[in-house]
Amino acid sequence: MINPHHKDLDLSITIKQLDVVIKRFKIETPVKTSFGTMTERPAVFVRIQDDQGAFGYGEIWCNFPACGADHRAKLFASEIIPRVQDKHFDSPRAAFEQITNSMHILALQTGEFGPIAQAICGLDIAIWDLVAKRHNIALHNLLNESTNDIDVYASGINPKNTGETVAKLQTMGHSRFKLKIGFGKETDLNNLQDARDTMSDGQELMVDVNQAWDIETALNELPDVQAFNPRWIEEPLRKDAPINDWMAFKESCTTNVAGGENFDDMLEFDQAIDGNWMDIFQPDVCKWGGITKGHEVAVKANQSGKVYCPHSLGGGIALAASAHILAASGSGVPGVLEVDNNHNPLREDVFPITPVDGQISLADLPGLGVETDVLDHYFKNPD
Numbered sequence: 001m002i003n004p005h006h007k008d009l010d011l012s013i014t015i016k017q018l019d020v021v022i023k024r025f026k027i028e029t030p031v032k033t034s035f036g037t038m039t040e041r042p043a044v045f046v047r048i049q050d051d052q053g054a055f056g057y058g059e060i061w062c063n064f065p066a067c068g069a070d071h072r073a074k075l076f077a078s079e080i081i082p083r084v085q086d087k088h089f090d091s092p093r094a095a096f097e098q099i100t101n102s103m104h105i106l107a108l109q110t111g112e113f114g115p116i117a118q119a120i121c122g123l124d125i126a127i128w129d130l131v132a133k134r135h136n137i138a139l140h141n142l143l144n145e146s147t148n149d150i151d152v153y154a155s156g157i158n159p160k161n162t163g164e165t166v167a168k169l170q171t172m173g174h175s176r177f178k179l180k181i182g183f184g185k186e187t188d189l190n191n192l193q194d195a196r197d198t199m200s201d202g203q204e205l206m207v208d209v210n211q212a213w214d215i216e217t218a219l220n221e222l223p224d225v226q227a228f229n230p231r232w233i234e235e236p237l238r239k240d241a242p243i244n245d246w247m248a249f250k251e252s253c254t255t256n257v258a259g260g261e262n263f264d265d266m267l268e269f270d271q272a273i274d275g276n277w278m279d280i281f282q283p284d285v286c287k288w289g290g291i292t293k294g295h296e297v298a299v300k301a302n303q304s305g306k307v308y309c310p311h312s313l314g315g316g317i318a319l320a321a322s323a324h325i326l327a328a329s330g331s332g333v334p335g336v337l338e339v340d341n342n343h344n345p346l347r348e349d350v351f352p353i354t355p356v357d358g359q360i361s362l363a364d365l366p367g368l369g370v371e372t373d374v375l376d377h378y379f380k381n382p383d
Contacts, residue, residue, distance in 0.1 A: 035064075
């Protein structure tokens with residue numbers, strides 16, 4: 001979908017040069033989830049140049065386990081670059097569809113649907129960034145009638161010193177907080193209480209289970225968690241849990257059910273939207289679909305009476321791309337942008353933001369509006 005005001009723009013591209021780089025940041029405080037602990041934050045960044053000398057930047061999902069960054073960078077270099085270098089595409093969507101079709105047999109042969117989809121995301125984001133910059137338009141304005149002001153929430157809150165973390169985030173301009181749970185009932189409820197005790201009136205709480213529960217555990221935990229009035233409960237079940245389990249959870253739940261960061265095709269989103277067992281949709285722009293499919297999900301979800309709230313726990317390009325899709329997701333923009341609260345210069349230096357009362361304002365910079373000098377330094381100085 002393209003903003004009707006820009007429907008006549010030339011969105012074609014001939015890609016002449018592509019580069020990929022890995023950067024890593026060792027973190028002092030590990031990020032704990034129900035599926036593992038992150039001790040470093042990797043990022044795989046992509047840079048492309050067209051035949052007119054314009055540049056675009058993208059990012060490939062690789063946040064856990066960190067060793068996956070090397071594989072995805074090599075996959076991009078060995079399989080994506082030969083398929084697109086010196087090739088002409090009529091539009092970013094055309095490029096996405098052609099490369100996806102070109103890589104499909106390889107995905108079937110290797111079983112590496114995730115890494116291949118993520119490598120394609122990096123390319124797709126870079127193409128959209130380049131095309132928007134070539135026309136001197138902010139990406140969100142190219143995609144749709146949009147807003148500059150979007151609501152944000154702080155995520156990645158560890159199951160330790162929860163109250164202290166929430167208090168710190170309040171001083172940083174946040175008013176919405178997502179707490180990781182799924183560490184056992186006692187730990188979860190103590191942390192939820194600490195968070196609520198620290199929050200001010202009118203501030204919002206969300207919870208993320210990270211697929212840790214089966215349906216029996218979920219239904220057992222649900223009443224206690226709902227007592228804290230979270231805005232949503234995220235990924236209460238595994239992505240591949242039977243739909244009947246998801247429906248049973250939704251029927252028992254008085255708050256919103258969120259998920260989608262691990263969906264890997266449009267069919268899964270369509271089933272969840274049409275089946276009415278999910279309320280908040282959270283595709284990850286660097287994990288599946290890129291800008292092309294991510295924006296499609298956002299618009300469809302909002303038009304269906306659901307809410308698009310992009311998942312983002314990567315580097316600065318991931319956050320910027322998510323922000324632009326959210327800003328262009330439709331009338332009223334009811335969703336909120338996820339902002340990882342953990343220190344990560346690969347995010348903060350590339351796309352610096354400063355929330356004020358739980359909101360940020362996107363600058364009308366061309367494309368993604370990321371710090372290209374910082375990114376170019378990364379490409380000159382790979383890890």
